[in-house]
Amino acid sequence: MSTKKTSKVIEEFQHSDLSTSFWMGFKATFYRNIKIIWQYKFTLFLGFVNTFAVASLFFYIGNIVPNQTINQDGYIVSSVTYIFAGSMLVDISTRILRKSMNSFTSEMKQGTFETLATQPFGLKRYFVSEITFEVLYSLVFSFIYYIPVLLIFPVFRGLNLSFLSVLSFLLVIFCVILFFFSLSLLTANITILVKRGREISMVVIGVMHLLSGSLFPLSLFPEWLRIIAYISPMTLAVQSFRLCLFGQETLMNGIVWGSVVMLILMSIVMLILFNLTYKKIYSKIRFKGTMHEY
Numbered sequence: 001m002s003t004k005k006t007s008k009v010i011e012e013f014q015h016s017d018l019s020t021s022f023w024m025g026f027k028a029t030f031y032r033n034i035k036i037i038w039q040y041k042f043t044l045f046l047g048f049v050n051t052f053a054v055a056s057l058f059f060y061i062g063n064i065v066p067n068q069t070i071n072q073d074g075y076i077v078s079s080v081t082y083i084f085a086g087s088m089l090v091d092i093s094t095r096i097l098r099k100s101m102n103s104f105t106s107e108m109k110q111g112t113f114e115t116l117a118t119q120p121f122g123l124k125r126y127f128v129s130e131i132t133f134e135v136l137y138s139l140v141f142s143f144i145y146y147i148p149v150l151l152i153f154p155v156f157r158g159l160n161l162s163f164l165s166v167l168s169f170l171l172v173i174f175c176v177i178l179f180f181f182s183l184s185l186l187t188a189n190i191t192i193l194v195k196r197g198r199e200i201s202m203v204v205i206g207v208m209h210l211l212s213g214s215l216f217p218l219s220l221f222p223e224w225l226r227i228i229a230y231i232s233p234m235t236l237a238v239q240s241f242r243l244c245l246f247g248q249e250t251l252m253n254g255i256v257w258g259s260v261v262m263l264i265l266m267s268i269v270m271l272i273l274f275n276l277t278y279k280k281i282y283s284k285i286r287f288k289g290t291m292h293e294y
Contacts, residue, residue, distance in 0.1 A: 030133060044144050052148040058083045059152050072217055075255065077242050084149050085242040086214040091145075093180050093234075094205050095138040100131050100184040101201035104191050124278060131184045135177060153246055165247035168256055172244050175263035176237050182270035189274055193281050214238045233259075233266045 062068065062080035070082045077085075187200055209215065211225075212234035218226055229235050236259035243249035243256055251257050 030129075044141065047141065047145045048147065051145040054087075055084070055146075055148045055152055058087065059156065070217070072213065072219075072239065072242070075239070075243060077248065080153060081242055081245055081248065084153065085245045086238065088142075088146055088149065088245075089176065089238055089241050090209050090214050092138065092142045093176065094209075095142060096135050096177070096180045097184055097187065097205055098201045099138055100134040100188060101191055103130060103134055104188050124282075127185060127188060127278070131181060131188060134184070135181050139177070161247040162250070164250045164252075165244065168250040169244040169247070171251065171260055172237070172240050172256065175260050175267075176241065178267045179233065179237070179263045179270075182267040182274070185274045186270045186277070189277050189281055208232065208234050211235065212238045233262045236262050 059080055062078070062083050065079035068079050069076050070079050072082070183204070187204060191200055211229040211232045213229065214234070218229050218235070221229060236255065240249075240253075240256040240259035243253055249256055251260070
């Protein structure tokens, strides 16, 4: 066999071995975390009950708003939708980012990263698999918690759903999840360097939601802060989420279409930044030997 053919066979074997180790590692991580979810079954039940109580209160508050509508930057939504959509998006995005950072903080305290860096699974693959699970984990909790929201509004207000409106809503929520998945990866990278996951997540979440208009109209902001808020991709995301929730608008709306494009572009940018900064951060912590320190 020629040297060229031998090299090719070896390369294919190594690629196959890495792929196998990746999926085995991903599977092991997934099963481990599923068991963790089951341990929190009582927490899930209490969260469901708590959300039902809060959603009922929000529904009542929304109904006492004059005309039961709120004008936000030129578009009008029902006051109930305004409150529900804002609180849901804040909770889901906060849950994704905070759980991701808490997970990495816990792993750093246990010294897991130093071991993972020397295994075939690799630290970078662990980053992706762990963040992926935390996103799924957060969505499971959020779905169960917000079943009351998805029931209270239709029962008392009714729905006007169509295939396009449902598709639009699913696309918007997918783009929001993709955005926070990418943001979690990038933030986790920084966490490994500065060793402060919870603090970083709190700052990022606080700033993003303050400037997104998720809890109150942006018209309350001073002019200079409003300009900064409109630059944030979360501002468009919140607006489109409100418009699509309960089938009020579709992708034909300019705000909805613009938010989808913006969120996808920002996600791509953050994934590129993650890949670039990962290499530098990984080299630095290996050189200094501070991978496991917290």
